[in-house]
């Protein structure tokens with residue numbers, strides 16, 4: 398399909414309207430399976446979440462969250478197996494300690510913590526996943542784009558005009 | 568007190584019990600000192616002790632240039648000793664492989680640095696020999712008063728504050744180089760495959776760098792204040808370091824640098840750890 402037909406298919410107004418961008422970091426064994434269940438059960442829920450599957454919630458680092466915001470996300474979801482249910486026995490117990498630190502650090506540095514949602518979702522909790530996504534999307538719609546971070550995105554010293562001309566003349 | 572330190576250093580070096588004494592000598596300018604590595608008993612007179620002995624020498628214990636010299640003795644204030652304790656907890660050094668020449672201390676700097684009024688280790692908690700009169704630990708201190716105050720601000724105000732502060736960072740990594748706990752052979756800031764941290768010192772990359780630096784010190788930073796002291800653009804690094812220290816204390820009842828036997832908090836967990844923020 399050519400680009401032209403693509404743009405023709407979409408009404409112009411809908412294209413301009415801002416939609417939340419949410420990145421979800423989830424573990425393979427519980428939350429991903431839960432999200433899959435939501436899909437196979439044909440639950441209808443907000444489509445603005447992009448899921449990134451990790452082996453275990455223990456793999457999720459604060460850099461993932463920051464990187465998501467660096468790439469323009471308006472919100473981040475972090476989810477794994479309920480305590481006691483981790484496929485690797487204790488990955489989520491370790492993760493939980495770290496998540497508390499991420500949370501307190503980001504909040505202290507001025508992140509609006511309504512943009513970062515931590516949860517436990519089991520493979521059977523398709524409904525819980527759908528509800529969490531709907532809730533997060535609604536909240537972020539209300540908050541609007543993460544303007545503060547997006548301002549930083551625009552700021553890239555190598556893109557400044559004077560720097561470019563400096564480079565050309567120098 | 569310095570005479571006793573020199574005497575002890577001489578004795579340790581002469582007997583061969585240690586191969587190097589890590590201490591302070593006068594710096595090139597008035598009211599400064601610099602680290603010195605004494606390897607011969609004839610040189611112990613270079614050692615000094617005064618209120619300008621800022622450096623946390625624990626950072627040299629694991630550096631190959633120093634550890635290759637042989638067993639060290641180290642002149643250490645209470646806050647420096649906390650760093651040594653964390654290095655022992657994290658298996659970077661063994662207790663028996665270092666002789667700690669603890670010095671009691673009422674504060675460094677003129678006026679004293681911000682860490683000193685909230686210090687509870689004026690007498691080091693761990694040492695092989697102690698120099699100076701013992702000072703009982705203060706009890707009525709709040710280590711987090713400024714953190715608590717900062718937390719009263721709105722998210723917008725906090726963001727604005729850090730945006731301004733972090734925009735100043737020039738990514739010199741002095742904060743990392745000086746830190747006794749920054750012993751990774753390849754720091755995440757130097758990794759380029761994948762490159763997590765952007766190398767240019769624009770605010771976006773600075774945010775990532777400074778948040779990650781603080782996070783990697785969570786539950787490990789002993790608030791020796793060295794990072795903040797060496798930062799050429801005066802970013803209040805201790806404020807964010809201590810926010811995480813407060814978090815670890817509140818969540819897991821743990822403070823780094825007090826107990827060589829305690830497991831570091833992020834290598835450990837309890838089934839009933841708090842999770843009030845998890846849905």
Ligand code: SF4
Pocket residue numbers: 644645646647672673674675682683684686687688689
């Ligand atoms: S924090 Fe305590 S031990 Fe360290 S320099 Fe200040 S008073 Fe001395």
Ligand code: SF4
Pocket residue numbers: 650742745746747748784787788789790791792793794795808
């Ligand atoms: S982060 Fe700063 S205050 Fe903490 S241990 Fe390292 S140098 Fe000292």
Ligand code: SF4
Pocket residue numbers: 735736737738739740741742743777794797798799800801802
């Ligand atoms: S010492 Fe200061 S300027 Fe240098 S990298 Fe650290 S925070 Fe940035």
Ligand code: FES
Pocket residue numbers: 424425426427428452453454455477478482483484485486488489
């Ligand atoms: S496998 Fe799901 S949290 Fe560890």
